[in-house]
Amino acid sequence: MLDLDEKDGVKACSKSGMRLRMGLKNRTVNFKEVIKMAFNPIVDESKCVGCEECVDVCPVEVFEMEDEKSVPVNAEDCLGCESCVEVCEEDAIIVEED
Ligand code: SF4
Numbered sequence: 001m002l003d004l005d006e007k008d009g010v011k012a013c014s015k016s017g018m019r020l021r022m023g024l025k026n027r028t029v030n031f032k033e034v035i036k037m038a039f040n041p042i043v044d045e046s047k048c049v050g051c052e053e054c055v056d057v058c059p060v061e062v063f064e065m066e067d068e069k070s071v072p073v074n075a076e077d078c079l080g081c082e083s084c085v086e087v088c089e090e091d092a093i094i095v096e097e098d
């Protein structure tokens, strides 16, 4: 949970699903929207053996299996943690920073 003092102009509420309220500007933004454009997970289909480890490890459910291959169907939600890169023994995943 991120809980910063309001005098800093930023207040976070974990119950609202990672939403940040910018106190000074009285503007609400979705935390995922802030970072979703920064990372782009890519799966090399030719290397993927369909183990599903990346599907299981991703905290924001970026991957789904299609025809026994992992596909980043929710790439816009990627947080850039690279857990998928670490878990993939085939080195089939890269995460680009936009
Ligand atoms: S961890 Fe690698 S090999 Fe396994 S499903 Fe994901 S991309 Fe494919």
Ligand code: SF4
Residues within 6 Å of the ligand: 039, 041, 057, 058, 059, 060, 061, 062, 063, 077, 078, 079, 080, 081, 082, 083, 084, 085, 095
């Ligand atoms: S970098 Fe992290 S958030 Fe992004 S797809 Fe991989 S496991 Fe999911």
